[in-house]
Amino acid sequence: MKKEFFFKLLDAYQRYHHSAISTKRFKYEQIISAINSLTTNQRFFIEKVGYSFEERTVYLVQWGQGDTKILLWSQMHGDESTATRALLDVWKFLDADDDFNEIRNDLFIKTTLIFIPVLNPDGANLFQRRTVQGIDMNRDAVKLQTPEARILKGAIDRFNPEFGFNLHDQSPYYAAGESPFPASISFLAPAYNHAKEINTQRENAMSVIGFMNNLLQKIIPGHVGRYDDTFNPRAFGDNIQKWGTSTILVESGGYPGDGEKEYLRKLNFALLLASFEAIAHDASRISINHPYDSIPFNVKDRFFDLLIRNAVIEIAGKAFKVDIGINREEVNYYDYSDFYFRSIVEDMGDLAFYHGYEELNVNGMKVKTGKCYPYRFETQEDLQQADFDHMLKNGYTSVVADDAALAKPFCDFPVNLVHQRKVKTMEFNIKPEGPADFIVLEELEVRHTIVNGFVVNYSKTGFGVKNGLAYGY
Ligand SMILES: [Zn+2]
Incomplete structure (x- = not known):
């Protein structure tokens, strides 16, 4: 049987690991230099998309020419840096020229990947959750009182993406349901109303999550959790789902012996690329047999x-x-x-x-x-x-x-x-x-x-x- 793309990526990971940053704490300036190094590849389109409260430039990285737009944003909470590091690896993969070229070219034709790494650079440099205004920007999706929230809202309005990946870190103390394992990765397809209805967009988000969960269960069985989907009218994920983008929350939690979350970063890398590939080959393929509801809920502080x-x-x-x-x-x-x-x-x-x-x-x-x-x-x-x-x-x-x-x-x-x-x-x-x-x-x-x-x-x-x-x- 042909090895799935996800497992091939895990095997080849060392090639794409951006090793200059390998701890949770790093400076935003290091991310900027990684972004600047992409400009030599004409497939990347780099743009200054706005400024943080302390006037740090926020960047938008675009790759691909396809009709299916996928927007990813990381570190709106400054101390949640695992996925940002995984994005560095994803770019390194997209930038490479090797035996993955067939898949790479296929992705380039079918999708447009839009990344906003580190939405909250001021908070990132202080390694704190909130922006320097003292606001949790994930509760600012409606009032838009932070420049960082306005950047994200602007990108949603401008691209109207089909899929959105909302990338976070969660407490390492959550368990995956009643299992004796921590929730190493947790997901949510946020609700877009209090009734928690399921429309096509939300269903597509659930399918992609089901797809990712199936992959994870093969390597870290029992370590995947799901957030409760109570509608949060102030949060970005819930609102972006409401505005019509299939929104997927990915949270990196804890894994034994992985204090700096390098293993969880590697999983993020492979999960994201495998999802892009699955989405590129039409949603119908991923929507079969991937029951979102089978994922156990997170149990806090267990x-x-x-x-x-x-x-x-x-x-x-x-x-x-x-x-x-x-x-x-x-x-x-x-x-x-x-x-x-x-x-x-x-x-x-x-x-x-x-x-x-x-x-x-x-x-x-x-x-x-x-x-x-x-x-x-x-x-x-x-x-x-x-x-x-x-x-x-x-x-x-x-x-x-x-x-x-x-x-x-x-x-x-x-x-x-x-x-x-x-x-x-x-x-x-x-x-x-x-x-x-x-x-x-x-x-x-x-x-x-x-x-x-x-x-x-x-x-x-x-x-x-x-x-x-x-x-x-
Ligand atoms: Zn967060």
């Missing part, structure tokens, strides 16, 4: 980064059993182009029906907060010499450090650093929203140590803690 099961904790001398769900929040750092982790207890109690990207079943062992090592470290150099292995095995999760050692809000050691004046605040009960620094005891022996939400790994090289925190820095 995952934690780390789930400690069956812990016995003690408050005021009374012991009881809980599960502890810990999330590792990413805090923007260094001009928003890097981040560190700050972990908290997200929930505790009976979490039997929840899941962890990482799980630790402590089977009724006692879990306590870690101790603060009494010796004071004056400098970073002193800390380099410290015997962390010894400290961790003896129940310490933080050390006292002077100003000179507290250089930034986090540290690259497998412990937290605490300024003298903050030492008292390091004594706490395990509680929701509280820090995630624990020791797990079997009798009096330390069996596991958790520092800033990471399980310390004694057996391998390195401790496995991405970063400790610096309190009082």
